[in-house]
Amino acid sequence: MNVFMNSSVSICNNLFIEKIGDSLMIINPKSGFGPIVIMGIALKLFLLCQQNKFIVRNLLPLLNISKEEMRMMLLKFCSAGIFKVDGIDLLSEKKIKPKRTAIWLHITNSCNLRCSYCYVNKSNGGAMSWKIAKEILDKSIASCMKHNYERLLIKFSGGEPILRFSFLKRIVNYVRSYKNKVPLKFQFLLLTNGTLINHEVIKFLRKERFKVAISMDGINQYNDRTRIFSNGLGSFNLIEKGINKLQDASISPMVHAVISDYNVNGLLEFTKFCIEKKLRFSFTPVRSESDDWTRRNHVFCEILKECYDYMEDVSLNLKGVQIEHSFENLNLRRVVNRPCAIGWNALITDHRGNLVLCQTEIGKNSLCRIENVSDVLSAVQSQNQINLNTFSKECAECLWSGICGGGCPLFKRQIYNNLTVKSPYCETYKLAIKRLLRLEAIKLLKKGGGENA
C-alpha cells in the first residue's frame, strides 16, 4: 500500500467499537484481522479521522509524529480494515486454497458412558474393521497428495476410542509407515470422555504428540446430570482424575463443555475450575430442540455474561494468567461463509466406512461408501447435497455473520427444516462474539504492555 503525504484517510464502514478502560477496541468483522486496541496517539488519530476525511500531510502536525510513524500506523489500521487510504481498503476477497484437512475416524460405537444427548447408537456395538480403517487412511492420504495438501490431522472418536486402544495404536503405526513416503505431515487428536486415561494411554499420547480433547459438561453434579455411566453414576470424578494425569504428563487437553438446560447454571463454576487448573476450554450450545428459543437464549446469555465477566476480571487483575477459551467454532481472525468444514474440507467416516457430512449424521445419512470413491476430498465436495453457504437475509446483513458463519446448517435444518434462516442460537452467538472480543482486547493490552485498561 502506498501512503503519500497528499493521500486522504477515512474510516471504513461496518466497524464495531467498544470502550475498554481508557482504550478503544475496534474490529471490522469483515476483515479477518481480529480486534485492535488503541490509545494515546493512535486513539487521537482515529478520533480525528472519525470526524473528517483527512489528508495525511495535515495530520502530522496535529499528532506530532514522523512520516514513518504515520505510515506504520496507517498500514496497521488499513490491514485491520479500519481505515481507507485514497478510498481504497485493503480487504482481500482472495480465496485461499486449503493445505490441510482432518479425517474423523469413528472407530467404535461402544462407550462406557451413556450421555443423555449423545447422537451415537450404542446398542449395536459397531466397531471399525482393520480393512475399512486401512482403506480410509490409504484413500485419504492419496486424496491429500492429489490435492497438494501438506498436513492431515487424524481425529479418533467414537463412542469412546480408548476402548479400542490397540486398534488406535495400530492405525497410528500404520500412518507412521507413510513417513518419508509422502510429503505429508500427520497429526493426531483423541476425542475422549476422559474416564479411561491411564499410564499406558498417556505414554502413547506423549510419544505420538497427540492433541487431546475431553468432553465435560461442568463440575460435580452439573456434569453428572448428563454424562453418566450405564449404572447411572456420574463421571465427573473420573474425568477430573484423567485431566490431572494428562496435566501431570505435560499434556494440555482442550475441555469441551456442551451448554444445555441441565448444566447452564453450573457454567460459572466450570469456568472457574478450568481457569484454576489452567485448562483450555470451550463452550458449545447443545443441539437439541427447545419449546422456547427466546427463553433459552436469554438464560444462556445471562449465565455467559457472568462467565465472561469473571474471565475479564481474572484476565485484568491476575498477572501471569492467560485464559485460553473458545466458543464453539467462533474465530475472530477470519471471515467465513460457513461455520465449519463439512461438505468442503472435512472427511468424516463411520465405523462401516461410509463417508458422512458431519459426525452427527453417523447412523442417519451417508454420502457414499469409501470403497466406491477414489478421491475422497472430491467426493465430499461433489456430494455436498445441501448448499451450506446459504445465509439468511438477516445473516447477510449482519455485522457478525463472517465470524459465526450463520451457525450450524444441519442444526438449522433439524430445527426449522430450512437453511435460509438465522441460527436458533443467533442471540447467544452475538453475545459470545462481543465478549470474546473484549477478552482478546484485554489479552492484547496485557501482551503489549498497555495494562492500564
Place this chain on the structure above:
Amino acid sequence: MRKLEELGIFASSSNQLENSMECNECNECIEECECDCYECLPECIGF
C-alpha cells in the same frame, strides 16, 4: 522511530494480509492458522 505500542496500537502481529497467507505450523492453532482449511477451528462436538 517509536514502536506501534508506543504510538498506542495493540494488535495481533499476524493477519491474512501481512502474512504470506500460509499456516504457521504452530500445532496449537486455535487462532493462528490463516488459511481456509477450517480445520484449525476447535472441534465442533455437534451434540
